[in-house]
Structures are given as C-alpha cells and as structure tokens.
Amino acid sequence: MNEKKVLLVDDDKDFVAAQSVLLGHEGYQIFTAHSGEEGFKKAKEVKPDLIVLDVNMETQNAGFNMNRKVRNEGDLKHIPIIMLTGIETYPVTSQTLEMYNAMMASGDFDLQEVLKVGNNNSNTGVQFKDDNGKPFYLSLDSFVSKANSETGLLPEIHRLIG
Amino acid sequence: MVKKVLFPDKYIVQAIRLIKIRWLVSIFLFIALFFSLYFKVPGLHIPGLLTSAIFLAFLNAVYYVWIYRTGKKCGFSCERPAKINIVVQIVFDFLMLTTILHFSGGIENPGIVFYIFHMILSGIYLKPRNAYLITLLAVFFFLALVFTEYTGMLPHYSINKYILDLTLHEPVYLFISLGLFVITSFLAAFIAVSLSEQLRVTQKLLEKSNQSLLEKDKIKDEFVQRVTHDIKGGLAVTHSCLTVVEKQILGPLTPKNAEFVEKALNRTNKLSDFINELLTLTKMRLANRFDTSKLSVSEMINNVVQNMQSDAEKKDIKLTLTLHNVTLYMNGIKVSIEEALTNLVHNAVKYTPNEGEVRVSVKKNGEKIIIEVKDTGYGIPESDHSKIFSDFFRAGNTKDIEGTGLGLSLVKAIIERHKGTINFTSKENIGTTFTVIFDAIPA
Structure with missing residues (x-):
C-alpha cells in the first residue's frame, strides 16, 4: 500500500515524537522538522501529501511564514496544510477583521491574538503580523488547536488526505 | 479603561x-x-x-x-x-x-x-x-x-x-462695617475654596486607586491567561505521549500498567477541561471586543437541549423544552451564549439524580426574554446560596460529583457581558430553578 506522507513541523520535540508514533500507527509515513526553515527544506525534499505545522516556533509566526513560502512555491503550493496552534484564536466576522486591519495599519492596535475568520474550514484564514510588523492575511486549509489535537488533528488529516 | x-x-x-x-x-x-x-x-x-x-x-x-x-x-x-x-x-x-x-x-x-x-x-x-x-x-x-x-x-x-x-x-462706624464686610466675604470664600479643594483631592485619590485596582485586576487576569496557556500546551504534549503508551503501539503493557496509564490519561483530560474553562473565563473578562449578531434564542436553546438529550437519557432524566414564543431574538455572541446555556442545562442534568426531571422553558415578558432551567435535583444548600457564582466554589453537597467550580462563574460572566441577569431559587433535595433574563430585540 502506498503510504501517505505527512510532514510534522513543530519545535516541541516531545509533541513531534508522540504524534509521529500515533500518526505512524494510523498508517501514515511521517517526516519531521523542528523549525520553519528546516520544515520548508524537508517539504521540498520529500514532497509530502500533507503538512502539519505549528505556528509559534523560532519566531512567533514562523509557521505562518513557512505556510506563505509553501504557497508561493510552484511544486508545493497544492499541498494541504493543517496549522496547529497553542495560542488563542478568536473567531470574528470579515468586517471586524477589516476594521482590525485598518487599526493595525494605523498603529492604534497591537494584535495579541490571531484572529480566525469563519467557523467552517472552507474559508478559514488568519490575520497576523509578519516579522516586519506588517499585517498579513493568510488563507488556511485548516486550523487546529494543539490542546485538542487528539480530537481535532486526526479527523482533519482524514478530511484532507483520507 | x-x-x-x-x-x-x-x-x-x-x-x-x-x-x-x-x-x-x-x-x-x-x-x-x-x-x-x-x-x-x-x-x-x-x-x-x-x-x-x-x-x-x-x-x-x-x-x-x-x-x-x-x-x-x-x-x-x-x-x-x-x-x-x-x-x-x-x-x-x-x-x-x-x-x-x-x-x-x-x-x-x-x-x-x-x-x-x-x-x-x-x-x-x-x-x-x-x-x-x-x-x-x-x-x-x-x-x-x-x-x-x-x-x-x-x-x-x-x-x-x-x-x-x-x-x-460717623465715618468710623462706616469704615468698620465695611471692613467687617470685606473680611467676612473673603473668609467665606476662603473656607468654601479650601473645603472644596480638599474634596477634589480626595476624589482624585479615590479615582486613582480605583483605576489602579482595575489595572491590577487586568494584570492578574492576563497573568492567569498566560500561565494557563503554558499549562495547556504542556498538558497537550503529556496527553499525546500518554496516548502512545496507552495504545500499546510500541509494545504491550501489563494489565496493571494499562490501568495506571488510563488513570493518568483520565486525569490529564480532566485537568485539560478545567484549564479550558479557566481560559474561557479569563478571556471573557479580558475581552473588550465583541462580535455580536442577532441570535435566535429559541434556535439556540433548542440545540442546547438536543445536545444534552443523550446525557439525560443515560440517567433516565426527562429533559423537556417548552417554547412559549418561537420568534425571540437577542444581540450577542453565539458561542458564548450557547456555552452559558449548555453549562446551565448540563449542570441541571448533572446534579439531578437518576429518573429526575429537567424542564427548560423560554418566554417573553415585555421586552425581556426569560429562560428558565428547572430541575428536581439535589438543590443548593441555603448556606451556599451567596457563593455559588464565585470562582472555584462548589456546593457542600456536590463533593462526590466531579466539577471544576468554574462553570457558574463563567455562566454569570457571559450573561453579564450581554447585559443580562441570572438568578436562582433552590431547596435542598427538591430542586433548583435558574432564571436568565436577556433584553429582546425586534424580530
């Protein structure tokens, strides 16, 4: 059987170790990386069917930045990505997001949390500040809270690659 | 602020x-x-x-x-x-x-x-x-x-x-009475000025200490949020690692070992629930932004009651919903209101012995929406009535039932955020009725 390849990128090595075993047990072939940079290199190398990506690694938004790089890379951009986060996400409507966007641009508002748009995954996206402090909107395939990874991660993987 | x-x-x-x-x-x-x-x-x-x-x-x-x-x-x-x-x-x-x-x-x-x-x-x-x-x-x-x-x-x-x-x-008399008038005038002005200055200073001080109290409270909440967040992350990893062992993927466990791993997993789950509630509560208190929308109260309460139906069936509890008015709307955050209502109905089911009854009803009174959750449960002892909305408080007669003690303070925080009120009446071993009141908006 042709095993589906999953790339796990998270700087928490214990978490990666445990998830590798668990996902391996589910029949996936697991590759791991512990930073955004390493993750991107691995992704180019192994061309996984799915990437599970932590947000906060070497920098607060390393995961989002890697996600962006993958999306801009010709042979990788079709790969679905599940973002994992331990930080608080706050669901808002797109109008509210626009408002925050304007506030951040004018410097009136410092975003502490990642704003998540939409409740269904079809139009999930986040608003975050990139490393230059510029607000950036990133459309996501999936966004799962780490604390619920037991209930959330596996169903999401099944949903995206079967 | x-x-x-x-x-x-x-x-x-x-x-x-x-x-x-x-x-x-x-x-x-x-x-x-x-x-x-x-x-x-x-x-x-x-x-x-x-x-x-x-x-x-x-x-x-x-x-x-x-x-x-x-x-x-x-x-x-x-x-x-x-x-x-x-x-x-x-x-x-x-x-x-x-x-x-x-x-x-x-x-x-x-x-x-x-x-x-x-x-x-x-x-x-x-x-x-x-x-x-x-x-x-x-x-x-x-x-x-x-x-x-x-x-x-x-x-x-x-x-x-x-x-x-x-x-x-008599210029002397004239001079003296004028002099007295001038002195009296300035004395009166002086007394009024100094008294009101003192008052102003006291008021400023009070405002300042009030402000600093509010800020300290906020710092505390932010601290709690950060700490719980770190604990939550650690717990998630612990949970994953324990799951690996529990599933015996890497090697078999003796039945005794399996039992203890299961215990550990259970406790991690409970701790995780607790942390999540604590986080939601702190977040509610810290949140100053609101994404409110027009909510159908009857639809929400219907979902809540349906979701709780299986829990009620497990205990042979009759869970019913009476909607006196189906077109009731309010302004609010859907997830928060649903969380509050779920908490209330869940509590009612949880603290009602087998074969009891939980009745939920919704009606409109003037411009108010009145939601009642009535159970035939253990009730809340009279001596605990004043404390049940406090953080970490659990009534004296619930020690054998698991709970975090955060549920009701969360419910109250949510309801008050929505400018609503929550009250209850309760008699031990007869039951409790929680009444939640929100402002209605036009359909």
Missing part, C-alpha cells in the same frame, strides 16, 4: 438649581414689594425696586433658555459652557443685588449678607483664583455703592433714620 458614565453634568444641574432659587427670590421680591406698599414702608424707592424685580425675572428666563439649549447639545463637554453660564449668573446677581440694595437703603439694608451666598458657591464650583475674583467683584460693587452714596453721586434712600445718622455722619 474606565468609561465615563453619562450623567447629567453636575455643572448644568448646578446652573439650573441657581435659576430655580432665583425664581423663588423674584417671587419673594414681588411679595415684599406688595407688603411694603401695603404697609407704606418709608424710604424705599418703589419704582426702582419694581423695575429691578421685573428685570431679574426676565434675566432668569434668559439664563434658563440658555442653559437648556447648552445642556441639549454639549454632550460630554458640558463643564465649560455650564460654568460660563454660572459665572454670568453670579456677576449679574451681584449687579442686581447692588441695584436692589441701592433702592432699599444701601448699607443700612441687612440684605448685604446675600453677597456671601455667591462667594461660597463660587468657592465650591470654580477654580480658587476665579472664586477670589468673584469675591473681589462683589466687594467692589458694594464698596462702589457705598462710596457713590456717601459722596452723594447717587441718592441714598434711607430706610432708617437712626442708622442714617450713624452711617452718614
């Missing part, structure tokens, strides 16, 4: 109070004039007094229209326009008082004490410098009156022959 509460501005209120008092003074003047005509009091200059009284009433009407219009449009910055109104009132009062005194005996008239009222008032409501200026102005008016009458530039309408002799022919 602290929102300015919209009160009718206190200076506007004060200006209106002055106007009200002046109506009384005008009426009193007319009555006094009437009596002095009737009893033929000698010395008074009646036409002058009558004109003054009419003019005073006219001025008062002007003040009233002015402050009424100011109050309507000044919004948050009423202090300055209202103070200008008050100062104009005071200055013209001094002028009118001086005129009236002139027509009714000048320095002979004991009414000179009326100057003092405004000195005290301005000491309370104006800056110290302005209060002293007002006092100086009054003193100047009065001295000018006495001087012009004394030198004969203005006629003196004497109301008392004896005092006339004394005042007009």
Whole structure:
C-alpha cells in the first residue's frame, strides 16, 4: 500500500515524537522538522501529501511564514496544510477583521491574538503580523488547536488526505 | 479603561438649581414689594425696586433658555459652557443685588449678607483664583455703592433714620462695617475654596486607586491567561505521549500498567477541561471586543437541549423544552451564549439524580426574554446560596460529583457581558430553578 506522507513541523520535540508514533500507527509515513526553515527544506525534499505545522516556533509566526513560502512555491503550493496552534484564536466576522486591519495599519492596535475568520474550514484564514510588523492575511486549509489535537488533528488529516 | 458614565453634568444641574432659587427670590421680591406698599414702608424707592424685580425675572428666563439649549447639545463637554453660564449668573446677581440694595437703603439694608451666598458657591464650583475674583467683584460693587452714596453721586434712600445718622455722619462706624464686610466675604470664600479643594483631592485619590485596582485586576487576569496557556500546551504534549503508551503501539503493557496509564490519561483530560474553562473565563473578562449578531434564542436553546438529550437519557432524566414564543431574538455572541446555556442545562442534568426531571422553558415578558432551567435535583444548600457564582466554589453537597467550580462563574460572566441577569431559587433535595433574563430585540 502506498503510504501517505505527512510532514510534522513543530519545535516541541516531545509533541513531534508522540504524534509521529500515533500518526505512524494510523498508517501514515511521517517526516519531521523542528523549525520553519528546516520544515520548508524537508517539504521540498520529500514532497509530502500533507503538512502539519505549528505556528509559534523560532519566531512567533514562523509557521505562518513557512505556510506563505509553501504557497508561493510552484511544486508545493497544492499541498494541504493543517496549522496547529497553542495560542488563542478568536473567531470574528470579515468586517471586524477589516476594521482590525485598518487599526493595525494605523498603529492604534497591537494584535495579541490571531484572529480566525469563519467557523467552517472552507474559508478559514488568519490575520497576523509578519516579522516586519506588517499585517498579513493568510488563507488556511485548516486550523487546529494543539490542546485538542487528539480530537481535532486526526479527523482533519482524514478530511484532507483520507 | 474606565468609561465615563453619562450623567447629567453636575455643572448644568448646578446652573439650573441657581435659576430655580432665583425664581423663588423674584417671587419673594414681588411679595415684599406688595407688603411694603401695603404697609407704606418709608424710604424705599418703589419704582426702582419694581423695575429691578421685573428685570431679574426676565434675566432668569434668559439664563434658563440658555442653559437648556447648552445642556441639549454639549454632550460630554458640558463643564465649560455650564460654568460660563454660572459665572454670568453670579456677576449679574451681584449687579442686581447692588441695584436692589441701592433702592432699599444701601448699607443700612441687612440684605448685604446675600453677597456671601455667591462667594461660597463660587468657592465650591470654580477654580480658587476665579472664586477670589468673584469675591473681589462683589466687594467692589458694594464698596462702589457705598462710596457713590456717601459722596452723594447717587441718592441714598434711607430706610432708617437712626442708622442714617450713624452711617452718614460717623465715618468710623462706616469704615468698620465695611471692613467687617470685606473680611467676612473673603473668609467665606476662603473656607468654601479650601473645603472644596480638599474634596477634589480626595476624589482624585479615590479615582486613582480605583483605576489602579482595575489595572491590577487586568494584570492578574492576563497573568492567569498566560500561565494557563503554558499549562495547556504542556498538558497537550503529556496527553499525546500518554496516548502512545496507552495504545500499546510500541509494545504491550501489563494489565496493571494499562490501568495506571488510563488513570493518568483520565486525569490529564480532566485537568485539560478545567484549564479550558479557566481560559474561557479569563478571556471573557479580558475581552473588550465583541462580535455580536442577532441570535435566535429559541434556535439556540433548542440545540442546547438536543445536545444534552443523550446525557439525560443515560440517567433516565426527562429533559423537556417548552417554547412559549418561537420568534425571540437577542444581540450577542453565539458561542458564548450557547456555552452559558449548555453549562446551565448540563449542570441541571448533572446534579439531578437518576429518573429526575429537567424542564427548560423560554418566554417573553415585555421586552425581556426569560429562560428558565428547572430541575428536581439535589438543590443548593441555603448556606451556599451567596457563593455559588464565585470562582472555584462548589456546593457542600456536590463533593462526590466531579466539577471544576468554574462553570457558574463563567455562566454569570457571559450573561453579564450581554447585559443580562441570572438568578436562582433552590431547596435542598427538591430542586433548583435558574432564571436568565436577556433584553429582546425586534424580530
């Protein structure tokens, strides 16, 4: 059987170790990386069917930045990505997001949390500040809270690659 | 941080109070004039007094229209326009008082004490410098009156022959009474100014400590949020690692070992639930942004009750929902309201013994939506009634049932965020009824 390849990128090595075993047990072939940079290199190398990506690694938004790089890379951009986060996400409507966007641009508002748009995954996206402090909107395939990874991660993987 | 509460501005209120008092003074003047005509009091200059009284009433009407219009449009910055109104009132009062005194005996008239009222008032409501200026102005008016009458530039309408002799022919007496008047004026102003300064200082201090308390509370909440967040992350990893062992992926466990791993997993799950509730609660308290929308109350409560149905069935509890009105809408955050309602119904099911009953009902009363969750459960002991909404509090008769003690404080925080109220009545071993009230919005 042709095993589906999953790339796990998270700087928490214990978490990666445990998830590798668990996902391996589910029949996936697991590759791991512990930073955004390493993750991107691995992704180019192994061309996984799915990437599970932590947000906060070497920098607060390393995961989002890697996600962006993958999306801009010709042979990788079709790969679905599940973002994992331990930080608080706050669901808002797109109008509210626009408002925050304007506030951040004018410097009136410092975003502490990642704003998540939409409740269904079809139009999930986040608003975050990139490393230059510029607000950036990133459309996501999936966004799962780490604390619920037991209930959330596996169903999401099944949903995206079967 | 602290929102300015919209009160009718206190200076506007004060200006209106002055106007009200002046109506009384005008009426009193007319009555006094009437009596002095009737009893033929000698010395008074009646036409002058009558004109003054009419003019005073006219001025008062002007003040009233002015402050009424100011109050309507000044919004948050009423202090300055209202103070200008008050100062104009005071200055013209001094002028009118001086005129009236002139027509009714000048320095002979004991009414000179009326100057003092405004000195005290301005000491309370104006800056110290302005209060002293007002006092100086009054003193100047009065001295000018006495001087012009004394030198004969203005006629003196004497109301008392004896005092006339004394005042007009005894410069020492005249000088002493004027001196006393000046001293009294400034003393009165000084006392009012220093008292109100003290009050202002105390008020500032109170505001400051209130502010710092609020900030400390916020820092505490942020701290709790950060700590729980770190704990949550650690727990998630622990949970994953334990799951690896529990699933025996890497090797078999002895039944005893499996049992202990399962215990550990269970406890991690519970701790995780607890942390999640704590986080939600702190987040609620910290959140100052709201993404509200129009919510169908009947739809939400219907979902909540349906989701709880299987839990109720496990305990053979009859869980029913009565909707007296299906088109009920409110403004709010859907997830929060659903969380609060779920918590309430879940609690009712949890704290009701097997084969009991939980009845949920929704109705409309005027502009209010009333949600009732009534159970035939263990009830809350009387002695615990005042504490059940506190963080980490669990009633004395629930020790054998698992819970975090955060549920109801979360419920209360959510409901209060939505400007709603929650109350309950409870009798031990008979049951509890929680009543939640929200404001309804048009369908």
